[in-house]
Amino acid sequence: MNNMDTFMNAIIFIAGGYLIYSAYMMKTKGVVASALLGRDIDWDHAKEENKAAYIKVMFPANMIMGLIMIATAAVFTFGSSLGLDGIGETAAVIVSLLFCVIYGTVLMHAQNKYLK
Secondary structure, rough: OHHHHHHHHHHHHHHHHHHHHHHHHHHOOOOHHHHHOOOOOOOHHHHHHHHHHHHHHHHHHHHHHHHHHHHHHHHHHHHHHHOHHHHHHHHHHHHHHHHHHHHHHHHHHHHHOOOO
């Protein structure tokens, strides 16, 4: 593994941790990070029932995606120890990208339904 792989794995790990932290902040304080909202979404002026519904949908999505990202970073970091070869790594990347697309779809659907 080279330095760029290590750097990217660290970024993936940190992003997963950020998603878990943002889920925690959603659930405990009712605050959604502006980085997870579209540019045209105004969280402060959304109706309270819409905010609650959005948090209800996005809390588990953020937790699951955060855990998946942390697991992905661990698999990529320790892949050689786990016996991952080129095909295994490629499959892991494809599955990770698929999860990212699914998360993005859930995120955009929730924003369009509850916050626009």
